[in-house]
Amino acid sequence: MLKFFDKLRSLFNKKEPEKPALDNIVTAPLSDAQLQSIKALSAHRYEPMQLIATSAQSVGRQRELNEDSLFCLSTTIAGNTSNPPFGLYIIADGMGGHQYGEIASNTAIRVIAGYVLKKFHDSLFSLTGTPVEESLQEILQAATSEAQKAVLHEAPGSGTTVTAALIVGQQLTIAHVGDSRAYLIYNDQRMEAITRDHSLVRRLEELGQITAAEAAVHPQRNVLYRALGQGETLESDITTTPFPVGGYLLICTDGLWGVVSDNELRRILNEGPTMQRACQNMIAAANAAGGPDNISAVLVQLLG
Amino acid sequence: METKHIDGSVGIEKRTTTGQLASGTNLGNRYVVQEVIGVGGMGSVYRARDLHFPNVVKLVAVKEMINQAPDPLVRQTIVQNFEREANILATLSHPSIPRIYDYFTLENRSYLVLEFINGKDLETVLAQSEGFLPEEQVLAWGIELCDVIAFLHGHKPDPIIFRDMKPSNVMINQHNHIILVDFGIAKSFQVGQKGTMIGTEGYSPPEQYRGEANTQADIYALGATMHHLLTRRDPRLEAPFSFAERPVRKINPNVSIEIEAVINTALQYNASDRFKRIEDFKSALMSAGKKTGMLQHVAPVAPVIQAGGIKPIWTFQCEDEIRGSSMVYNGAVYTGCYDNNLYALNAATGEFIWKYAAEGGIVSRPAAYEDIVYFGSEDHRVHAVSARSGKVAWMYYTDDRVRSSPRVAEGHLFIGSDDKFLHAINLTTGRRAWTFDTGAEIRGTPFVINDLVFFGNEAGDFFALNFHGQIKWRYKAKRNITSSPWVQDNVAYFNSMDGYMYALDARTGFLLWRFRMDKPSIVSPIVNDGIIFTGSADGYIYAVEAKSAKEIWRYKTEHQVNGSPVIYRDALYCGSVDGNLYCLEYRTGRLRWKFATKGPITAAPLAYDDIIYVGSHDHYIYALLA
Numbered sequence: 050m051l052k053f054f055d056k057l058r059s060l061f062n063k064k065e066p067e068k069p070a071l072d073n074i075v076t077a078p079l080s081d082a083q084l085q086s087i088k089a090l091s092a093h094r095y096e097p098m099q100l101i102a103t104s105a106q107s108v109g110r111q112r113e114l115n116e117d118s119l120f121c122l123s124t125t126i127a128g129n130t131s132n133p134p135f136g137l138y139i140i141a142d143g144m145g146g147h148q149y150g151e152i153a154s155n156t157a158i159r160v161i162a163g164y165v166l167k168k169f170h171d172s173l174f175s176l177t178g179t180p181v182e183e184s185l186q187e188i189l190q191a192a193t194s195e196a197q198k199a200v201l202h203e204a205p206g207s208g209t210t211v212t213a214a215l216i217v218g219q220q221l222t223i224a225h226v227g228d229s230r231a232y233l234i235y236n237d238q239r240m241e242a243i244t245r246d247h248s249l250v251r252r253l254e255e256l257g258q259i260t261a262a263e264a265a266v267h268p269q270r271n272v273l274y275r276a277l278g279q280g281e282t283l284e285s286d287i288t289t290t291p292f293p294v295g296g297y298l299l300i301c302t303d304g305l306w307g308v309v310s311d312n313e314l315r316r317i318l319n320e321g322p323t324m325q326r327a328c329q330n331m332i333a334a335a336n337a338a339g340g341p342d343n344i345s346a347v348l349v350q351l352l353g
Numbered sequence: 354m355e356t357k358h359i360d361g362s363v364g365i366e367k368r369t370t371t372g373q374l375a376s377g378t379n380l381g382n383r384y385v386v387q388e389v390i391g392v393g394g395m396g397s398v399y400r401a402r403d404l405h406f407p408n409v410v411k412l413v414a415v416k417e418m419i420n421q422a423p424d425p426l427v428r429q430t431i432v433q434n435f436e437r438e439a440n441i442l443a444t445l446s447h448p449s450i451p452r453i454y455d456y457f458t459l460e461n462r463s464y465l466v467l468e469f470i471n472g473k474d475l476e477t478v479l480a481q482s483e484g485f486l487p488e489e490q491v492l493a494w495g496i497e498l499c500d501v502i503a504f505l506h507g508h509k510p511d512p513i514i515f516r517d518m519k520p521s522n523v524m525i526n527q528h529n530h531i532i533l534v535d536f537g538i539a540k541s542f543q544v545g546q547k548g549t550m551i552g553t554e555g556y557s558p559p560e561q562y563r564g565e566a567n568t569q570a571d572i573y574a575l576g577a578t579m580h581h582l583l584t585r586r587d588p589r590l591e592a593p594f595s596f597a598e599r600p601v602r603k604i605n606p607n608v609s610i611e612i613e614a615v616i617n618t619a620l621q622y623n624a625s626d627r628f629k630r631i632e633d634f635k636s637a638l639m640s641a642g643k644k645t646g647m648l649q650h651v652a653p654v655a656p657v658i659q660a661g662g663i664k665p666i667w668t669f670q671c672e673d674e675i676r677g678s679s680m681v682y683n684g685a686v687y688t689g690c691y692d693n694n695l696y697a698l699n700a701a702t703g704e705f706i707w708k709y710a711a712e713g714g715i716v717s718r719p720a721a722y723e724d725i726v727y728f729g730s731e732d733h734r735v736h737a738v739s740a741r742s743g744k745v746a747w748m749y750y751t752d753d754r755v756r757s758s759p760r761v762a763e764g765h766l767f768i769g770s771d772d773k774f775l776h777a778i779n780l781t782t783g784r785r786a787w788t789f790d791t792g793a794e795i796r797g798t799p800f801v802i803n804d805l806v807f808f809g810n811e812a813g814d815f816f817a818l819n820f821h822g823q824i825k826w827r828y829k830a831k832r833n834i835t836s837s838p839w840v841q842d843n844v845a846y847f848n849s850m851d852g853y854m855y856a857l858d859a860r861t862g863f864l865l866w867r868f869r870m871d872k873p874s875i876v877s878p879i880v881n882d883g884i885i886f887t888g889s890a891d892g893y894i895y896a897v898e899a900k901s902a903k904e905i906w907r908y909k910t911e912h913q914v915n916g917s918p919v920i921y922r923d924a925l926y927c928g929s930v931d932g933n934l935y936c937l938e939y940r941t942g943r944l945r946w947k948f949a950t951k952g953p954i955t956a957a958p959l960a961y962d963d964i965i966y967v968g969s970h971d972h973y974i975y976a977l978l979a
């Protein structure tokens with residue numbers, strides 16, 4: 050076996066392999082930035098591959114109640130048998146005039162986390178390593194439906210946003226409803242929102258009716274058209290994307306993204322000195338800008 | 354923060370902000386409240402008895418509006434606005450508008466006394482009905498609504514914009530006629546909103562959110578109301594302005610194409626694309642109604658170049674069915690045939706170059722590398738022949754039929770066999786590097802990427818092997834995996850006879866999602882532009898978003914889809930057992946053209962240099978202009 054492998058290597062090194070005949074397989078060339086980040090990564094390797102996460106929260110400067118909730122869990126199992134890195138990160142921004150907002154967001158994060166962890170219990174903790182049967186997307190879908198039921202029951206009339214990120218290995222699966230956001234910040238400094246706000250102004254903006262600047266001051270900028278705890282059925286956005294190795298995932302409520310610009314967030318992250326500090330500094334920046342709303346953020350990195 | 358409840362269906366909780374008037378309350382020494390008949394944004398609507406008619410029971414509706422403005426000056430302005438609008442309304446006389454009898458203000462509440470309508474509003478009608486409302490009923494209401502809106506728009510000196518057309522503001526009286534009940538008179542009582550709220554207005558057009566509302570806004574909102582009535586889908590619970598994504602007939606196929614088209618026009622995103630005047634909306638509804646006789650269904654007209662419009666550049670006849678795909682290499686097209694031959698033809702002209710006879714049928718796609726063409730055959734062998742001359746370079750023996758197509762990577766050929774092994778063969782010597790026993794036939798083409806070999810077998814197992822032939826991970830589907838995998842961005846996609854398309858993490862084998870099709874599938878998915886294209890025995894070609902597993906479109910062919918699609922430029926090409934090669938716009942699934950052959954097409958077409966090559970069970974290879 051080993052011989053075969055050596056042969057492969059020698060074949061590979063001898064010359065550039067010829068492009069195989071055309072049968073409609075296309076591979077995109079890597080961009081310079083991607084190549085850079087690959088180089089940067091091979092400089093330090095982390096073993097085992099692992100998730101690290103930190104969170105920060107503040108009631109803000111203008112509200113008395115904190116209606117945000119957040120959940121963070123990172124798991125590393127390495128050894129003779131190992132699991133891919135497993136992490137679950139949830140942010141929820143509750144709303145509802147009658148003190149129900151915080152119940153809604155709290156219910157949502159606990160029910161979702163409980164549901165997902167139950168599903169993964171055997172895969173993580175049984176000695177035989179029983180595989181999970183449902184797909185990651187199916188599990189998150191079911192978890193948000195459970196949370197929807199629980200919120201309707203525990204805090205009728207209220208609602209909450211939810212952005213939940215389930216990471217298994219290098220795959221990031223997100224369930225999202227409302228206007229909290231998940232961003233990816235790549236090694237090459239690109240920052241990209243990977244969730245879409247379920248808000249009226251976002252929709253108007255997408256359709257070219259108003260500009261981003263107009264959206265930021267629109268009188269109805271706080272109107273959501275979808276939230277957990279409202280309506281009979283819940284349609285959450287569920288997507289799976291690769292986690293950028295060496296990059297970051299940032300999940301936050303509008304108390305952060307509505308107040309501190311993307312550029313500013315990136316600058317704070319770069320100036321560290323640690324990601325834990327950076328996360329706290331982001332919240333501080335929102336408070337310095339007036340802290341009009343509750344502020345929550347979770348910052349995650351995948352090392353490998 | 355505050356939650357705003359959408360009228361009726363969504364708000365779960367009872368109003369707690371206001372004390373409603375108890376029955377028996379006497380308002381202004383004249384109106385005795387009987388009961389609450391409606392709840393709105395600014396207060397309640399009551400049924401009351403007017404005591405000025407002591408000898409008869411005269412019922413009125415009393416609409417209450419609570420003035421919540423804290424500032425006395427603002428409060429006063431609100432009351433003045435209310436009174437001014439009430440005065441305008443009082444002058445309107447139309448059978449679809451309730452008469453205004455009186456208005457007055459008591460402390461912080463203002464009251465409007467109006468004709469009591471004995472009936473139900475359309476929101477209640479919807480809630481109490483099961484299934485879809487009859488199309489002709491909605492049409493009749495729609496025409497009446499056009500009439501009353503035309504009356505308002507024709508008001509002198511200034512047109513009156515209704516602004517708030519929606520089911521809860523339309524009542525149906527005892528004679529099944531419509532009455533507009535809510536003239537937005539309460540709007541001035543709305544105080545500035547604070548905090549995050551849930552629920553948009555749903556029926557209003559985009560420009561209304563920029564503060565512009567003209568007569569075209571009412572046209573849009575009437576379109577939205579009819580859409581809601583016909584589909585039962587509440588637009589307040591959907592993404593705003595998303596009607597185009599759920600055309601009426603997609604939800605309620607019983608509705609005629611004509612009516613759907615009229616509603617689509619009313620719901621155009623740009624005001625200038627809608628009907629110019631409400632009268633135009635009405636006449637479009639009338640003629641749609643006349644044309645359909647209201648119950649008739651008209652088959653869709655296909656705006657398509659019909660078969661016969663497409664002429665092949667060349668065709669080539671073999672001696673038996675063509676089941677496998679072609680491959681182009683250095684100006685020649687190579688195709689295996691069930692007549693045991695591998696044919697080499699000039700790719701541009703279809704001229705015969707050579708053929709090579711195996712001892713069994715060829716049902717797979719050949720591969721080429723450094724002037725050698727590789728393919729498997731039902732004769733149990735893998736053949737390596739010179740691309741130029743068709744002379745054999747070497748043969749490799751497996752223990753059963755070879756129906757899998759070879760994959761060339763890293764100096765080796767990876768191929769499966771019905772002998773249940775995956776074979777790794779040295780390209781130059783034709784010798785075995787290793788084999789891997791999977792316990793069942795392997796019919797798909799392995800996919801090689803990132804030092805891993807991915808493939809499935811007929812027992813429903815899916816494998817990721819490293820280049821040593823050692824298993825990295827394995828996943829079990831419910832039934833056979835005949836389909837070949839496609840791996841991109843670290844996700845492996847494949848279909849199974851269990852009717853699912855699977856997406857697995859390529860590093861760990863974790864199931865990311867699965868997508869249900871209506872029947873088993875042996876088609877290999879392909880990925881382009883974040884979209885996965887595939888097909889199934891249910892006859893559909895599917896486009897599914899890779900990251901969300903959401904169906905973008907599906908296209909129905911007339912028989913099973915067993916061959917994979919290919920994407921070339923902005924089009925998708927796919928064959929069907931119905932004998933046609935379909936060319937669809939890949940973003941929308943819209944048919945561009947189809948080309949009929951005389952036998953089933955089960956092979957994936959090949960696109961190269963603006964030419965589409967496809968083989969059919971009718972023994973022909975076709976070259977068509979892309």
Ligand SMILES: Nc1ncnc2c1ncn2[C@@H]1O[C@H](COP(=O)(O)OP(=O)(O)OP(=O)(O)O)[C@@H](O)[C@H]1O
Nearest residue numbers: 391393394398414468469470474521534535537539
């Ligand atoms: N004249 C009437 N006769 C009988 N029922 C009525 C009458 N007017 C209103 N209603 C009932 O009361 C409900 C609410 O009335 P309306 O739409 O006028 O108030 P609203 O929704 O509070 O107003 P707005 O939409 O301006 O906030 C209606 O949906 C209808 O069921």
Ligand SMILES: [Mg+2]
Nearest residue numbers: 393521522535
């Ligand atoms: Mg109303």
